[in-house]
Amino acid sequence: MPAKGDDESPTATKVSSKGQVYPAGRIDALFSAIDARRDALVETTVGLLKIPTFNPPGNNYLEICDHILARLRPAGFECIKLRAEDAPGDSEATPRWNIIARREGARPGPCVHFNGHTDIVALGEGWTKDPFGADIEGDRIYGRGSCDMKGGLAAAIIAAEAFIEICPDFAGAIEISGTADEETGGFGGVAWLAEKGYFSPNKVDHVIIPEPLNKDRICLGHRGVWWAEIETKGHIAHGSMPFLGDCAVRHMGAVLAEMEEKLFPALGMRQTAMPVVPPPARQSTLNINAIHGGLAEPEDGYTGFPSALVPDRCVITIDRRYLIEEDPADVKAEIDTLMRRVQQQRDGFEYEIRDLFEVHPIMTSAESPIAATVATAIEAVLGDRPEFVVSPGTYDQKHIDRIGRLRNCIAYGPGILELAHQPDEWVGISDMMDSAKVMAHALMGLLADRDQ
Numbered sequence: 001m002p003a004k005g006d007d008e009s010p011t012a013t014k015v016s017s018k019g020q021v022y023p024a025g026r027i028d029a030l031f032s033a034i035d036a037r038r039d040a041l042v043e044t045t046v047g048l049l050k051i052p053t054f055n056p057p058g059n060n061y062l063e064i065c066d067h068i069l070a071r072l073r074p075a076g077f078e079c080i081k082l083r084a085e086d087a088p089g090d091s092e093a094t095p096r097w098n099i100i101a102r103r104e105g106a107r108p109g110p111c112v113h114f115n116g117h118t119d120i121v122a123l124g125e126g127w128t129k130d131p132f133g134a135d136i137e138g139d140r141i142y143g144r145g146s147c148d149m150k151g152g153l154a155a156a157i158i159a160a161e162a163f164i165e166i167c168p169d170f171a172g173a174i175e176i177s178g179t180a181d182e183e184t185g186g187f188g189g190v191a192w193l194a195e196k197g198y199f200s201p202n203k204v205d206h207v208i209i210p211e212p213l214n215k216d217r218i219c220l221g222h223r224g225v226w227w228a229e230i231e232t233k234g235h236i237a238h239g240s241m242p243f244l245g246d247c248a249v250r251h252m253g254a255v256l257a258e259m260e261e262k263l264f265p266a267l268g269m270r271q272t273a274m275p276v277v278p279p280p281a282r283q284s285t286l287n288i289n290a291i292h293g294g295l296a297e298p299e300d301g302y303t304g305f306p307s308a309l310v311p312d313r314c315v316i317t318i319d320r321r322y323l324i325e326e327d328p329a330d331v332k333a334e335i336d337t338l339m340r341r342v343q344q345q346r347d348g349f350e351y352e353i354r355d356l357f358e359v360h361p362i363m364t365s366a367e368s369p370i371a372a373t374v375a376t377a378i379e380a381v382l383g384d385r386p387e388f389v390v391s392p393g394t395y396d397q398k399h400i401d402r403i404g405r406l407r408n409c410i411a412y413g414p415g416i417l418e419l420a421h422q423p424d425e426w427v428g429i430s431d432m433m434d435s436a437k438v439m440a441h442a443l444m445g446l447l448a449d450r451d452q
């Protein structure tokens with residue numbers, strides 16, 4: 001918290017991120033307006049948590065958009081709901097609904113946009129709390145999506161409302177969006193909206209994505225990602241005479257052995273200057289997401305035995321995360337070279353590499369207007385300069401950058417990164433309150449002190 005004494009003198013002033021001067025009382029009033037909304041913040045978070053928006057398949061997107069609309073329209077936001085009808089996964093059963101809420105200021109100026117994804121991932125094992133009960137224990141609210149990222153979305157809503165109350169004369173506009181599908185790539189959410197121009201620099205000037213990166217850190221971007229399938233090919237035969245066939249699983253075994261021996265050590269040597277957190281992610285990594293070969297696993301309840309077959313195909317899905325210092329073409333060529341090496345050692349070995357998708361690494365400058373403004377706000381609220389970090393995985397900033405061509409975007413929000421997607425996920429109420437103050441302070445820096 002900032003030193004209280006500074007603001008109590010009627011002549012005290014504060015310097016904004018742009019070197020302009022605020023009337024000091026206004027910041028105190030802003031923080032008090034957020035303190036007064038603690039219950040509203042909890043209620044908003046709880047309301048969002050009680051709607052199970054599992055993705056996949058993409059449940060209850062319309063319900064959560066309507067819930068956000070009912071929350072924001074009375075606060076003076078104009079709301080539009082948009083369905084990404086042509087997006088992957090959209091159907092009558094699971095329509096991809098998004099909402100954009102916009103509050104105009106008193107005069108022209110820039111638009112600050114808060115973007116929160118509304119979808120959540122599967123529960124997994126290990127829950128001891130009700131994932132949709134939104135139980136409150138001490139400073140924590142438990143529930144799937146509390147940390148990632150309904151708590152962040154609630155904090156942005158409270159920040160905007162408090163700011164509008166204290167600075168009704170603000171310039172420009174505030175937008176808050178609730179978007180679909182982030183957890184499966186964002187194609188029915190931010191990517192779709194960006195295609196339609198909702199994240200273009202002529203519409204939006206500053207974007208904050210309140211993903212859970214911890215309240216004292218600003219996330220500037222992410223590593224690159226390349227997903228691909230690698231298939232080894234064999235020849236089917238009776239399992240009692242494997243010499244008449246060609247086992248695709250053994251070929252894949254050789255591929256994996258080559259990866260263990262050569263690829264993984266080489267990736268581990270490659271370090272980035274990007275401030276990725278956690279630090280072990282400051283290197284190139286590769287995960288083997290899945291492996292399938294031979295007969296499919298039997299259906300639940302099947303009690304018979306498998307048949308005797310030499311597998312004629314084996315497929316792995318790889319998830320290669322790469323660094324801003326790496327050329328994406330080299331990343332792919334490295335895998336192809338590895339496969340060719342294996343090919344030279346094995347008779348009749350054939351393979352195929354199929355691209356699934358790729359996202360290039362991005363990193364907004366720490367000096368960009370939004371990063372610098374939020375850094376100033378964090379210092380004002382928490383008393384320390386923030387840490388600038390980069391995410392190990394991608395998030396919706398990729399679409400705002402590549403499709404929207406809007407570089408002035410960061411992720412900043414409450415919630416502890418490591419709790420995302422875990423059982424008994426929770427978000428801290430005091431962390432949300434502090435983050436809301438940071439967001440509101442940033443709004444003041446970007447919208448309130450213009451032309452004054």
Ligand SMILES: [Zn+2]
Nearest residue numbers: 148149182211
């Ligand atoms: Zn998230």
